Amino acid sequence: MEDLRRRLDGVSWVDLFLWGLRIVIILLIVVGAFNTLTSGKYTITTWISLSISGLAQGSIYALIALGYTLVYGILLMINFAHGEVFMAGAFTTVFIANYFNRIGFLNTYPLLAILILMVIAALVSMSVAVLLERIAYRPLRGAPRLVPLITAIGASFFLQYSFRGFYGSGFQTYPTVTALSGTFTVGKVTIPVVQVVVFFAAIALMSGLYWLVERTKMGKSMRAVSEDKEVAALMGIDINRVIVFTFAIGGMLAGAAGVINGLYRPQGVYFFMGFIPGIKAFTAAVLGGIGSVPGAMLGGLFLGVIESIGPNLVLEGLGIDGANQLKDAIAFTMLVLVLIFRPQGILGERLSEKKA
Amino acid sequence: MAHMAMMNKTDEAKFDGRALVKYGLLAGVVATYVAVIGMIATFSQRQVVAGLLTLGQVLLVAPPLGMAYFSARKMAGESGGKILAAGASIGLLTTLPLIGLIILANNTNIRIMFVNISPQLVNILTFGQDSVFVGVLLLLVVLALAGVAGAGLTLLPARWRQALVIGVASTLGIALMSELFVVILRERLGNNFVRLFFQSGVMRWYTAVGIFLIAFGLTLFWQWRGTQVRGRWQQFAAPRQKQVRWSGAGIGGIILLILPWVLGTFLSEVLDNVGLYILMGLGLNIAVGLAGLLDLGYVTNFAVGAYVTAVLTTTSQYGLGPIPFWLVIPIALLAAMFTGFMFALPVLRMRGDYLAIATLGFGEIIRVLVLSDWLAGRIGGPQGILALQNPSIGNFSFSRPEHFYYIILAACIAMLFVSVRLNNSRTGRQWMALREDEDVAAAMGIDTVLTKLLAFTLSAAAGGVAGAIFAAKLGTVFPQSFNLFVSINVLSIIIIGGMGSIPGIVLGAFLLIGAPELLREFQEYRLLIYGALLIVVMLRRPEGLWPSATRRRELQDAMDATSHLGVAHSEVISHGQSANPPKMD
Numbered sequence: 051m052e053d054l055r056r057r058l059d060g061v062s063w064v065d066l067f068l069w070g071l072r073i074v075i076i077l078l079i080v081v082g083a084f085n086t087l088t089s090g091k092y093t094i095t096t097w098i099s100l101s102i103s104g105l106a107q108g109s110i111y112a113l114i115a116l117g118y119t120l121v122y123g124i125l126l127m128i129n130f131a132h133g134e135v136f137m138a139g140a141f142t143t144v145f146i147a148n149y150f151n152r153i154g155f156l157n158t159y160p161l162l163a164i165l166i167l168m169v170i171a172a173l174v175s176m177s178v179a180v181l182l183e184r185i186a187y188r189p190l191r192g193a194p195r196l197v198p199l200i201t202a203i204g205a206s207f208f209l210q211y212s213f214r215g216f217y218g219s220g221f222q223t224y225p226t227v228t229a230l231s232g233t234f235t236v237g238k239v240t241i242p243v244v245q246v247v248v249f250f251a252a253i254a255l256m257s258g259l260y261w262l263v264e265r266t267k268m269g270k271s272m273r274a275v276s277e278d279k280e281v282a283a284l285m286g287i288d289i290n291r292v293i294v295f296t297f298a299i300g301g302m303l304a305g306a307a308g309v310i311n312g313l314y315r316p317q318g319v320y321f322f323m324g325f326i327p328g329i330k331a332f333t334a335a336v337l338g339g340i341g342s343v344p345g346a347m348l349g350g351l352f353l354g355v356i357e358s359i360g361p362n363l364v365l366e367g368l369g370i371d372g373a374n375q376l377k378d379a380i381a382f383t384m385l386v387l388v389l390i391f392r393p394q395g396i397l398g399e400r401l402s403e404k405k406a
Numbered sequence: 407m408a409h410m411a412m413m414n415k416t417d418e419a420k421f422d423g424r425a426l427v428k429y430g431l432l433a434g435v436v437a438t439y440v441a442v443i444g445m446i447a448t449f450s451q452r453q454v455v456a457g458l459l460t461l462g463q464v465l466l467v468a469p470p471l472g473m474a475y476f477s478a479r480k481m482a483g484e485s486g487g488k489i490l491a492a493g494a495s496i497g498l499l500t501t502l503p504l505i506g507l508i509i510l511a512n513n514t515n516i517r518i519m520f521v522n523i524s525p526q527l528v529n530i531l532t533f534g535q536d537s538v539f540v541g542v543l544l545l546l547v548v549l550a551l552a553g554v555a556g557a558g559l560t561l562l563p564a565r566w567r568q569a570l571v572i573g574v575a576s577t578l579g580i581a582l583m584s585e586l587f588v589v590i591l592r593e594r595l596g597n598n599f600v601r602l603f604f605q606s607g608v609m610r611w612y613t614a615v616g617i618f619l620i621a622f623g624l625t626l627f628w629q630w631r632g633t634q635v636r637g638r639w640q641q642f643a644a645p646r647q648k649q650v651r652w653s654g655a656g657i658g659g660i661i662l663l664i665l666p667w668v669l670g671t672f673l674s675e676v677l678d679n680v681g682l683y684i685l686m687g688l689g690l691n692i693a694v695g696l697a698g699l700l701d702l703g704y705v706t707n708f709a710v711g712a713y714v715t716a717v718l719t720t721t722s723q724y725g726l727g728p729i730p731f732w733l734v735i736p737i738a739l740l741a742a743m744f745t746g747f748m749f750a751l752p753v754l755r756m757r758g759d760y761l762a763i764a765t766l767g768f769g770e771i772i773r774v775l776v777l778s779d780w781l782a783g784r785i786g787g788p789q790g791i792l793a794l795q796n797p798s799i800g801n802f803s804f805s806r807p808e809h810f811y812y813i814i815l816a817a818c819i820a821m822l823f824v825s826v827r828l829n830n831s832r833t834g835r836q837w838m839a840l841r842e843d844e845d846v847a848a849a850m851g852i853d854t855v856l857t858k859l860l861a862f863t864l865s866a867a868a869g870g871v872a873g874a875i876f877a878a879k880l881g882t883v884f885p886q887s888f889n890l891f892v893s894i895n896v897l898s899i900i901i902i903g904g905m906g907s908i909p910g911i912v913l914g915a916f917l918l919i920g921a922p923e924l925l926r927e928f929q930e931y932r933l934l935i936y937g938a939l940l941i942v943v944m945l946r947r948p949e950g951l952w953p954s955a956t957r958r959r960e961l962q963d964a965m966d967a968t969s970h971l972g973v974a975h976s977e978v979i980s981h982g983q984s985a986n987p988p989k990m991d
Contacts (some may be wrong), residue, residue, distance in 0.1 A: 063853055067751050128759050145519040186941050196700050197944050199759050201899055203702075204940025207894065211934035215443025218521035325890075329770070332763060370780045379774040383765040389764045390752045 072391065074131040082367030092362065098239045100359045106245035106314055108354015109252030113307035114331035115338070115346040116259060117300030119177070123341040124296050125191070125275040130202035131182055132330015134209035135301050137321065138178040139171030142212055142309025144222040144319045146170060147312065151225035160229040164309065171305035179301025180210065180294055188290075214321035222319040224312035248314045255306055256347050259299065263343055272296060276341070278306075326378060330357075340397030348396060357381050426477065426492055428884060430499025433473035438503040440465055441531065443934070450530050454581040454606040455614045461927065462530055464578065468551040469559075470500040474556030487560050493557025497550035504531060504549075505542055512538065565629045573622035580617055581609050582925060585729050589670055626734030660816065664892030666808035674807040678879065680920045681814035682872045685959045686892075687899040687911040688821045689868025694897065695906035697861035697955075698763040698841025703749070703769030704896050707866040709776060709888035710745045711738040711873025716791040716883040718783075722783060724791050731804075735874050742870020750862035754855055769893055778883040790884035797878055810879045817875060821868055825908055828864075837861055891933070895919065898936045902943050904950025913952050 086092070114136050121129045147167055150156040156163045162296050173210065173255045186205045190198045230244040263269040274282040311327070330353060336351025360380045365373035388395065440446055450462030474493035481489050509515055509530055512522045532541020533548075559567055580587065585607050592600045603613045621986075628635075642650070666674040686708065693699045718734045753764050775781055777788055785791060797804045797813070804810055828834045836857050839847040848854050875967045877883050895918065903914025918936065922928040928935065943950060 062855065064751060064754055071752065135851070186945070191943055193944075193948070196698070196758050196762075197948055199700065199762060200897075201944040203894070204937040204944065205896070206937065207933045208941065210938030211931065211937065212439075212443055215445070215522060215931075216520055328764065329763075336760075373780075375778045376774060376780065379771050379778075382770045382774070385767045386752065386764050386771075387755055389767075390761050393756070393760060400875050403554065 055279065068087050068390065079364050080369065082364035085367035085369075086363050087367075089367070091366075095238045096362075096406070097359060099241065100362065102239075102241055102354050103245055104355035104358025105351055106248045106335070106354070108351040109256075110307050110314065110350075111327065111331045111334045111353055112346065112347045112350025113252050113255060113303045113310070114327055115334040115350045116256070116343065117304050118332050118335040119338075119340055119343060119346040120272075120296050120300045123336070124272065124293060125187070125198075126359070127187070127195070127198045128202065128332065129182075129187075129297075129300075130188075130199060130328075131206040131209055131269075132179075132304060132328075133324035134178045134206050134213075135175045135182070135324070136304040136308050136311075136327060137324030138209065138213060138308075139175035139301075139305030140312055140319055140323065141217055142174045143167050143221070143305075143309055144224055144312060145217070146274040146311075147224050148222075149392050156225060157228050160227050164227070164313070168306045168309045171309045172302040173305070175305025175308065176298045176301040179297040179304070182209075183294060183297040188293075206328075210321050210324070218371050219321065221311065221317070224316035224319065226291065226316060227313065230313060244313055248310050251310055252307070255303060259303065260343060262299070268295060270294070290304040329385070330381045333381055333388065335395075336385065336393070337395055342395070342397045345395055345397035352396075353381060353384065356384065425480075426495060427499060429473050429477045430470075430496040430503065433469040433496060434500040436469040436473075437466060437500055438507055440469075441504065441507060441527060442520055442522060443931075444527075445931055445973060447524065447527045448930060452582075452925070452927050453608040453613050456579065458611055461582070466531070467549065469555040470497040470549045471552040473500070474510055474553040475559050476980040478557035478560040480558065484956065488563060489557050490554050493553040493555070494550045494551070496557075497553025500549050500553070501542075501546050501872055504545065506541065508532065508538065565626070565977060568629070569622050569625040569684060572625045573618045576621035577614050577618045581614065584609055586673065588922060589673065589853055590668060593668075593670070594789035611774050666811040671807055674811050676920055676923045678807050678810050678814055679923065680915050681811070681818050682876055682916040683896065683899060684818050684874045685814070685821055685868055685875075685904070686896045687915055688818075688825045688908065689865045689872070690826065690835070690896045691865075691900050691906065691908075692828065692868075693861050693865040694900055696829070696841065697837040697858065698758070699858065699861060700758060701862070701865065702766045702890075702893050702897065703765035703767070703772070704760050704865075704869055705741045705769050705888050705890065705892040706749065707869025708773045708876070709890055710742045710866075711774050711870035712877040712883050712888070713776070713785055713791075713873075714738040714870075715739045715874040715877040716794055719795045719878070720791050720795045722771045723789060728795045731795070731874075731878055735871060738870045738874035739867050740870075741896060742866045742873065746863045746866025746869075747843055747859060750859050754858055762905040766890075766893075769890060773885070773889055777886060786883075788881055792882045794877060794881045794883070797882070804878070807879070810875065813878075814863055817871055821871075824864075829906075829908070833857070833860065894933070894936070898940060899951075902936075902939050902951060904953040907950060907952055907954035910950050910952035910954070916949075917951075938991060 057165030077352055096129060114132065117132045117135065118129060121132070147156065147163075150163050150167070182205055186201050227244075230247055233240050233242045235241070263272060267316065271282070271287045272290045274287055275289055279289055280290075300349070331350065334349035334353045335346045336349070337353055338347070339348075349387065357377055357380055361377055363375035365376055365380075370376065424784070440937070446462045446465055449465050450460045452461040454461055454464060474496045477496060478489045478493060478639050507523065508528055511525070511528045517523050528538075531545060532538055533544045535541035535544060558572070562570070575882060584604060588600055590609050603610060609617075639647070666677065669677065686704065689707075690701060693701045715731070715734050715738050717724055718729045718737065719725070719731060721728055729737075736773050749765070749768050753761050756764060776785060781787065782789075804813065836847070836852050839850065839852060839860075840854060840857055844854060847857075860920055876887075880887075899911060899918050900915035902918065903912070904910025922932045922935075
């Protein structure tokens with residue numbers, strides 16, 4: 051009895067609340083999923099094709115998430131403007147893609163054209179990311195944590211409205227590539243070609259990054275700086291160079307993701323397009339464990355799939371109408387839940403106990 | 407004097423030709439940027455001096471002028487001729503990217519991509535000359551002169567320079583607000599009087615010169631006799647000083663009370679918006695400024711207040727009432743406090759930057775929910791809720807912006823009172839302790855959980871009241887009003903005005919909400935300017951425009967401490983929170 055009371059004293063009512071929240075959420079998910087599955091409204095093929103489109107979307111989140119995770123690993127700051135870095139590449143390249151389409155280049159040599167577009171987008175996004183670091187973040191490297199975050203929020207809006215000024219406030223659309231517009235069938239499941247291409251393009255880029263971080267000298271420097279800046283500097287590593295390189299790599303991946311995203315979802319290219327993918331990619335990075343490269347990849351794919359099947363699986367089972375409208379709410383709820391219950395993410399290491 | 411300037415600038419490299427080219431081209435890039443994003447063309451629609459000068463032209467000459475001024479300051483001690491020549495070359499260098507832009511615009515169809523590189527822009531850049539060649543020559547001359555003027559400023563004695571700058575700034579400021587003056591003057595003094603000094607709402611040239619001379623003269627006079635005036639004021643006996651202060655406050659109070667009837671409907675509307683943002687700013691200030699909890703989802707409270715009011719006062723099918731507005735206000739306040747409390751519970755344990763993103767997530771969830779079909783049956787979905795009843799006392803019904811001004815004023819004064827009292831209270835000090843270091847605060851016996859919850863809940867209350875008044879004032883509620891930008895606006899007001907500083911927030915609300923509503927041209931670039939201001943304030947003046955004394959001291963200490971640490975940034979970044987940097991595996 052005495053023992054029990056002592057244990058209960060250690061548990062504050064906030065903990066109890068959080069435990070209650072946990073139980074309610076798990077119950078909701080189980081009940082929703084159970085209802086949907088027993089109603090027999092969807093077949094197994096539906097779930098598979100939903101998961102595949104989720105994987106394609108998730109691989110794009112993963113590419114953006116890598117930028118958050120790399121920067122966080124090195125500077126311990128959330129680059130809030132990273133979604134705008136993605137937008138910069140995607141928004142600039144849409145005009146070139148349409149030009150390629152007009153002159154017929156895009157459909158005669160689709161592979162080459164897409165590669166060129168990706169390189170252009172990567173360069174644009176990279177320049178934005180590097181300028182951002184140089185102008186807005188570097189002078190604040192020693193400041194209290196919230197100061198660079200506020201700067202990043204400012205930079206985010208500055209970039210959005212700058213690009214609105216450059217290219218106008220209208221919506222642009224990527225051209226459709228005929229080579230990618232077909233579908234093929236495996237068993238009973240029909241899969242759009244574009245989803246497979248998007249997925250493998252993203253995987254190829256991520257493998258490249260993994261190789262870079264693990265096998266090259268620069269990657270080694272990056273790991274060293276993320277481990278301990280001071281010691282890394284003593285070992286002769288130019289810290290500023292490593293940081294700029296990190297921003298550049300993150301920016302290039304985001305830019306390439308912009309073009310890949312354009313292939314997958316051609317519509318809705320405008321100045322605010324980076325905001326929601328940015329938050330979702332941040333969610334993915336936290337989900338996988340911020341600071342961890344494989345974690346960001348895994349987190350992205352995971353988020354993509356959840357977002358794709360979640361509304362149908364859970365929300366419809368709970369009797370909520372228009373479940374697909376709440377897709378974004380699912381992602382944001384995920385973000386909040388991960389931050390509450392497992393801030394270190396799937397692969398992340400435990401941060402210092404009291405703050406994480 | 408030159409020697410002292412050198413001493414102050416020991417960290418600056420010697421100013422040589424390379425630096426000159428760098429700064430000149432930088433000014434050029436800035437000028438080209440404002441041209442390409444369309445600011446110059448948009449601002450050219452606003453005249454500063456009738457028929458002579460547009461705001462676009464001011465914007466065009468500002469980069470070389472400013473850059474020449476800063477470069478010339480670094481050259482202090484060099485001969486005057488050399489400094490002026492440097493200014494001229496900075497002006498000339500500024501034109502290079504602009505000339506490139508003109509050539510590009512005239513010879514390619516780049517406009518397909520960059521929508522603002524229009525023939526109209528070229529026309530502005532070449533000062534409306536038919537021949538591009540003549541126009542470019544004119545541009546070279548004007549920008550070189552701007553450079554010379556900027557550099558020349560540094561050669562003037564400090565008091566003349568100050569008077570000149572204040573003179574130009576006041577002229578420009580009054581010119582931008584000229585519509586406001588025209589509205590007020592027309593009602594008091596008649597149309598003919600106004601037409602004497604203004605031409606269709608824009609200053610005539612002699613008005614501008616007059617205002618400049620008055621401001622210039624007053625500044626000079628103040629420099630000459632200012633210390634004497636101040637000395638005489640201090641010689642006043644203390645009770646007399648108090649008397650003067652109180653009568654000043656009394657006059658200020660009367661002005662506040664009659665303001666909407668002087669200003670008219672449109673300006674009252676602007677004032678109302680400013681007031682609502684002051685209310686929200688003071689509210690968010692409790693969380694962000696005092697307790698250091700960066701809340702990016704403040705719109706949640708605003709939305710809760712507005713929707714509660716809408717549901718309780720509407721006569722449409724969504725209504726549960728209608729209940730009198732005066733009863734709804736406390737309900738909206740409690741509802742907002744409750745949501746603030748519920749949303750605060752899960753984030754209590756989070757670190758600062760995670761908390762910011764999580765609250766952002768809450769704000770977005772609310773936005774998605776109010777728009778969804780799921781809740782449309784209760785709160786109208788995308789169509790919103792219409793037909794809210796106006797607040798009324800007896801037979802008098804509040805329907806116009808002038809009427810709502812008084813409700814907002816009362817709410818603001820109440821909130822100001824609460825803020826000031828909280829600032830100096832035990833709770834206020836607990837919040838500030840929490841802001842500076844959570845662990846130390848906990849070690850000093852502060853209950854961090856309760857203190858944080860109190861900050862979130864009280865901060866939410868103001869948002870709820872603002873939402874309630876907003877809904878009543880509009881008479882309708884649309885989900886589109888409750889987006890991220892509300893949160894960002896409020897946050898910008900606090901940060902730019904000065905975190906934790908009450909006068910800073912009032913100033914911030916007038917600058918960031920009031921000014922853009924008066925200047926239509928600014929509307930489109932509002933968030934661009936906010937973003938840039940947030941960056942600049944964080945880089946150059948993290949304590950804000952009108953800082954609170956404590957905050958400035960603390961930030962100064964933090965900055966001093968970090969500037970000596972050199973490479974050991976990680977400790978400072980984690981701010982003593984001993985976070986092990988996560989590894990990259």
